Amino acid sequence: MHRSVEDHIEEFLEGRLEGSAREAFAAHVADCRQCHDLASQMQVHSELLHAFSAPAELEPPPGFYARVMRRVEAEGRPSFWNLLLDPVFGRNLVYASASLVILMGVFLLATEPVGHQLASTPVQAMAAEPTVAVDEENLQSGRDSLLVTLATFGE
Amino acid sequence: MSGVIDVLSFPLAGSAGRTKAKVDHSKSDEALLVRRVQSGDEMAFREIVERYQSKIYSIIYGILRNRNDAEDIAQQVFAKVYFSIRNFDFRSSLLTWIYKITVNECYDYLRKKKVRKLVYESDFSEDDAMKMENSDGATEQSAPIDQRLANRDLVVKLLAKISEEDRSLILLKEVEGHSVEELAKMTGMNENTIKVKLFRARQKLLKSAQRLLRIPARSV
Secondary structure (H helix, E strand, O other): OOHHHHHHHHHHHHOOOOHHHHHHHHHHHHHOHHHHHHHHHHHHHHHHHHHHOOOOOOOOOOOHHHHHHHHHHHHHOOOHHHHHHOHHHHHHHHHHHHHHHHHHHHHHHHHOOOOOOOOOOHHHHHHHOOOOOOOHHHHHHHHHHHHHHHHOOOO | OHHHHHHOOOOOOOOOOOOOOOOOHHHOHHHHHHHHHHOOOHHHHHHHHHHHHHHHHHHHHHHHOOHHHHHHHHHHHHHHHHHHHHHOOOOOOHHHHHHHHHHHHHHHHHHHOOHHHHHHOOOOOHHHHHHHHHOOOOOOOOOOHHHHHHHHHHHHHHHHOOOHHHHHHHHHHHOOOOOHHHHHHHHOOOHHHHHHHHHHHHHHHHHHHHHHHOOOOOOO
8 A cells, every 4th residue: 555545544444534635535546546545445444343333332230330340359369379360479489489488408518427428339328338246245146055055955 | 447536526624633653542531441341340340331332333234234232242252352351561642552453353253153044144124224324424325135145255255264353443434434543543553553554454355255256366
């Protein structure tokens, strides 16, 4: 569409194009097939859109405000999911979770045995394994009782 | 090419003086009412509902042509207004803002329900048909009722193809009958912007119609 028509199409569709602008518009659409067709189609659409006009100003049935407020109450009642979607609650939840993670981290670090390191190879693991302190006295009494048992076996 | 040229001989309405002054929507009586609602005053909300309920109900009925659905969607619109009014930033008039919510709600509803089914199931009563036929400016008075329903069906489908903003603007212009100057005041945009937006929206509607009706496209 040419500029001269594009600039005045709204006034044309409103039916209030006048004076020299109106003459120029008419002269142009009489000569320009493309602008003529587009203006005609836009006019048809404009008329079709009037189908959306209400037949007259209508009133909703009595008690409309009360029904609106009932709906507001029903929609405003916080459900569990609404609570999660609430930005303030969500922000507080994030802060609380972050604090909990930090506290747990501090607790774990504080309770971890000092000097305990994880071995990366089996050899290191065996080397790191604490040697069991052998109770020499108990070991000796164990051997003695074993010898007594063997000596008395034949009897 | 007589069609368009003939229209030019229609009686012309007096041209309104063009004001370029921007309207400050934050200093009107309406703004005071909105601020009262924003601060939790339910009486102010009631005033808003009572001020706009018939307008909103009529707009919805104009689109859906079903009284029960119109009531349901109108309730939904005002419930949305109640919950969202704290985000209202006075860039447009309150009615324009509610109008956008209304049109969006209607189209959400239309998306959920099959468009064709809805139009043919509408409660287009004899009474409504009479009112439409007798109303001034009815453009399709001679068209039979099923032709009118088919046209509505087409318009519903075409409007579904354009953006929410374009849809509201086109409906405010064509259905509510606001002029470019009024739209500029209502939306806080300047007149040229409104004209450009309307023109682009009309082009999109034409392209959609060509695709829908499989008309060979000329350069739009």
